[in-house]
Amino acid sequence: MSLVVIGTVAFDAIETPFGKTDKIVGGAATYASLAASYFYDKVKIVAVVGDDFHKEDIADFKNHGIGVEGLQIKEGEKSFFWAGKYHNDMNSRDTLITELNVLADFDPIIPDSYQDCEYLMLGNLTPQVQRTTIERLKNRPKLIVMDTMNFWMDIAMDDLKQTIKLVDVLTINDSEARQLSGEYSLVKAANKILQMGPKYLIIKKGEHGALLFHEDLVFSAPALPLAEVFDPTGAGDTFAGGFIGYMAKVGTVNFNNMKNAIIFGSALASFCVEKFGTEKIRNLSSEEVSARVQQFVGLSSFVIGQ
């Protein structure tokens, strides 16, 4: 049994009000698999890089127990590269450079050793490639979680909806939920999106936390109020990876476990934004993670007497 993560493994160059980086390792699959590895020991990546990718970064996946047989290395080609600059409020950013490189014709090859996939994380990618991944798994995974973004709604809405139809959990942010549904009210948006296929919808609201919708149930998860957000890159992928990693750990798909999975995902994401790129989420102790989760408990608990 395993948790397969498909998504980008890439180089990012990030500029925030606090500083800037050279090319550092990034990508949805990188953040998500690292986050998932804190909860589950059979995480495997499907992704593609060029021969410019650093051997140490591949070694680091292995150090986290992450399988890399599905990580294709294209000789003579270059890795996907994104450069962006965050504005002072850290809530918006400009994309400075997008070089697709190896991603342009990415064919997600699933190694035989991945056919034991029980949990599938479809990180942000073209909806077509996400769908192909599902089709190439001989057995339908127990839980498919899909992350996506407004970019695919702008240019490939029909394709996106075909993929959304196949998944169990969709994670998007509030403006994406509005765009996908055509509804301003998030409750109405959620109702419409839940009719598109997914049984669960997670609406990520950044510093305002997250909402989980399922049938008539709603769960509102807080975000940890942070004095400083150093670099928001990858926070959503880290959240999704922590979420599915925790679900794989507990092994039973239900609303209560998903509530906890959102708290664990949020805890990991709150670490992610404390340093540039993946730096912080590469070296967490289980004590740090537990202590952070307890902060979430304290943050949102109250007891109403009779």
Next chain:
Amino acid sequence: MSLVVIGTVAFDAIETPFGKTDKIVGGAATYASLAASYFYDKVKIVAVVGDDFHKEDIADFKNHGIGVEGLQIKEGEKSFFWAGKYHNDMNSRDTLITELNVLADFDPIIPDSYQDCEYLMLGNLTPQVQRTTIERLKNRPKLIVMDTMNFWMDIAMDDLKQTIKLVDVLTINDSEARQLSGEYSLVKAANKILQMGPKYLIIKKGEHGALLFHEDLVFSAPALPLAEVFDPTGAGDTFAGGFIGYMAKVGTVNFNNMKNAIIFGSALASFCVEKFGTEKIRNLSSEEVSARVQQFVGLSSFVIGQ
């Protein structure tokens, strides 16, 4: 012992995407005192109206057990009138008319029978009038809660800061917290504002809930996800009134009681927005309030095992 609410009692004309009203009763003290009356039976108003104010609306205060000895009625003058139109997202609005009328030279007279005030709600008004109210109480109340808005930060910041220095709890929204502190991060903003005098700060985030800050403690309260917000007018005043009403009921000022007070205030506010003006919060049963509070419990509770 009593809970004194000072603020506007006024006429509003409201237009939303769902419809529009003629002049209906509104004002911060109206919403706050009605909300407080669900939890505490010795609520008393300090406010001013003209002789155009409806006798039935005054009778309705009395029906809710709200004392009106401090409600001045100015013969030959007109009540404060505000007209506004909400945009489609219901998060922003245009003020169409503001007629100060009796409010222009409002002198907050405190009847002797109000000198037993233990809980003081300073509804949104000029900071000078709010301060005068505190000064005219012979004994400093056990708990002073102050609501204010960006308008006073724009035109009377020094005056506002003098009043803020005197209160226990300040309730403002997120953009006001940023404006008052000059900090974008709400954690940094809260730290600065807590140094200005208040021991507790509540940051209202509308559909994203509320944050309570006190020393190093933070509580994040959810908002009830609503399919439709019919009319947001008075929601913040209702929240504040429910908050202080619940505090008066429990009688002990501490962080845990304030967490619950925020939930009860949020529950009342979630009713407020379901109909125009005060319509919904005039006729709630205690069963409805309890059921709504239980919705908040269900919405945000989770149990992390070991």
